[in-house]
Amino acid sequence: MARTVFFISDGTGITAETLGHSLLTQFDLGEVHQVRVPFVDTRSRAEDVANAIRRAQADDGDRPLVFHTIIEPTHAKLLEETDACVVDLFGRLVAPLEREFGLVRKRRVGQAHGMTNVDTYDLRMEATNFALRHDDGADLDYGEADVILVGVSRSGKTPTCLYMALQFGVKAANYPLTVDDLESGNLPAAVRGDRSKIFGLTIEPERLAHIREARRPESRYASLAQCRREVGDAEVLYQRFKVPHLNTTHTSVEEICTKVLHKLRLKRRLY
Amino acid sequence: MARTVFFISDGTGITAETLGHSLLTQFDLGEVHQVRVPFVDTRSRAEDVANAIRRAQADDGDRPLVFHTIIEPTHAKLLEETDACVVDLFGRLVAPLEREFGLVRKRRVGQAHGMTNVDTYDLRMEATNFALRHDDGADLDYGEADVILVGVSRSGKTPTCLYMALQFGVKAANYPLTVDDLESGNLPAAVRGDRSKIFGLTIEPERLAHIREARRPESRYASLAQCRREVGDAEVLYQRFKVPHLNTTHTSVEEICTKVLHKLRLKRRLY
Incomplete structure (x- = not known):
């Protein structure tokens, strides 16, 4: 039976899950059963989730692992009263900061991924609309672009641009290298x-042939020979x-984005 | 002078920054100067960043704050030898897990947001392509959709769908409620x-009028009267x-996505 891992938060749960995942990558646990519980912001929701933890323990026969970022101490206590292995992600990290700042933390709920500033939100939406408008060479006005990704069809340009916009607020355009571009031997x-x-x-x-095959099965476009030629020309x-x-x-989308921004020395935000 | 906050990682830095931000929301620090340093995976990169920390301290006259997820102990030590307030985000959380599992963590670098599984990557790309294809009512075949967002023009449907795809691997379509749809008083x-x-x-x-005004200034589409009418009809x-x-x-994009998935009880992944 796989061990159950809970990611519990009074907000979206994105911080709890991001960090919990990162910590789990440090161990070889085999298969785990993951349960996300966002918006645990009332006593009754906290009681429900404590009961779910107890049920998982009874079903699995193994102690569940609980990562949480619950701010309200009485709610956190309900989780700690279960027999699970409970890791309070904020609690363990806040103490050194309180010492450093000479301040006691405000126990504010749902701040991390909440809407805190309309202006940064607008910048993010503007970047997303920019990426959509400048996807696949649709709009060639790159005056406002922070970066222009180039590459052959299906090399990963579009998701990278969208992620850069949504996650980092960067204006990313992309331009597909066509067979004509590649044969010219010149930059488009x-x-x-x-x-x-x-x-x-x-x-x-x-890998490219595999991706293209899913899109246009048995086409020349998806053939290994064609993919080899295009990729070779692009690299030249x-x-x-x-x-x-x-x-x-x-390379994951996160790694591609981070490396591109790093190499071009672009300022990044994180939402 | 604003205090400098460093987010340092041997990988993308996304975990360090996500958690560091979350922790900072618990304090009122005023303005801080944020510096992201990803891919600190060699001794020489670690020395460079330690020097950058010392320079920031000299310039600010205030101790920098350093959040890091560096796995290699000799690199982490270089950061701890500065006079900054250094918070090892993994170090403080890994010990209770080692006790629980009876295992010592593997010191693997760059795992959290690296490419670990081609199949989950493909699902994520498929969801992104689905969102693009089904954006703004372009493709009305909703057989494979996990969710269909409806709303008036510029109510936030597109970024929400893209974020659900990229971050959670959910197939999200969106359909714009047109004036005709709204006047019919029926679901489209x-x-x-x-x-x-x-x-x-x-x-x-x-807020809608403000967003539309940026898109089509002084249009009837952007007028407050028109926005009031459309929003009222949609809510009815x-x-x-x-x-x-x-x-x-x-509501932030993260909150919208998490709430939609939660309400529709949709399974979510997190990348």
């Missing part, structure tokens, strides 16, 4: 004027014009 | 067959057909 005219903003994505041809282009670039094959 | 035919998947967004008319529709709904005005 559309992006040539913004050299310092260009970042290239590349990918292993085998990056080297010839000293375009910074990255292989996305074994 | 396109979504009527998928009643259990519908979730409504609403927004304060003043939600009530009449018992569509679960949420006001997005003071």
Whole structure:
């Protein structure tokens, strides 16, 4: 029976889950059964979740693991009264900060991913709309762009741009390298004027063929030969014009975004 | 002079920054100067960042605050040898887990937001492509949809759908309530067959007018009267057909997504 891991929060639960996951990657636990419980902001919700923890323990025969960021002490206490292994993520980290600042923390609920500032929210929405408008070479006006991702079709440009916008508030455009662009052996005219903003994505041809096959089965577009040719030409282009670039094959969207921003020295926010 | 806060990681830095931000929301520090340093995975990078911390202290005249998730002890030690207030986010939380599991943690670098599984990655990309294809009523085939967001133009549907896809791997479509839909007083035919998947967004008319004004200045579309009418009609529709709904005005994208998934009892992943 897999051990149950609870991520419990009085807000969205994103902090609890992000950190809990990171901690679990440090251990080889095998399969775990994950339960997310956001918005535990009343005594009755806290009682419900304490009961769910007890039921999981009875069912699994193993102590559940509980990661929580509950601010209200009486609610946190209800979780600690179960027999689970309870890790108060904030509690253990706040004490050194209280000492440093000479301040006692405000016990404010749901702050971390709540809406705290309309202006930063607007910037984020503006970046998202920018990414949608400048996706796949649709709008070629790159005056406001922070970065222009280039790469062959299905190399990961679109999700990377959207993630940069939503998570970091960065205005990211993307331009697809077409077969014509690749055969010309030159940077596409559309992006040539913004050299310092260009970042290239590349990918292993085998992985690209797999992705394209799902989209257009048995097409020439998805054939390994075609993928090899396009990827090879794109890499030659990056080297010839000293375009910074990255292989996305074994790289998560988070890593791609962080590396691109880091290499281009772009300011990033985090929401 | 604002105090400098460093978020330092051997990986993307997303865990360090997410948790560091959450902790800072518990204090009223006023303005802080934030510095992100991802990919500190060599001794020389660790020395560079230790020097940057010392420089910040000299410039600010105030001790910098350092949140880090560095796994390699000799690199972490370089940070601790500065005079900054250094919080090792993993270190303080791993000990109780080691006791619980009877295991010593593996000191693996860059796991939290790295690419660990191609299948979950593919699901996430599939959800993102789904959201793009089903944005703004473009594709009305909702067979595979987990949720269909409805709402008037600019009520926050698109960013919410994209975030659900990228962050939670949920297939989210969205359908705009047009003036014709609203005047009919009925649920739009396109979504009527998928009643259990519908979730409504609403927004304060003043905020909507502000958002629309930025898009089409001085238009009837952006006028407060028009916004009031559309929002009022949408809310009547939600009530009449018992569509679960949420006001997005003071709600972050993270909160909207988490609440929608919670209300519809949708399974969520977190990347």
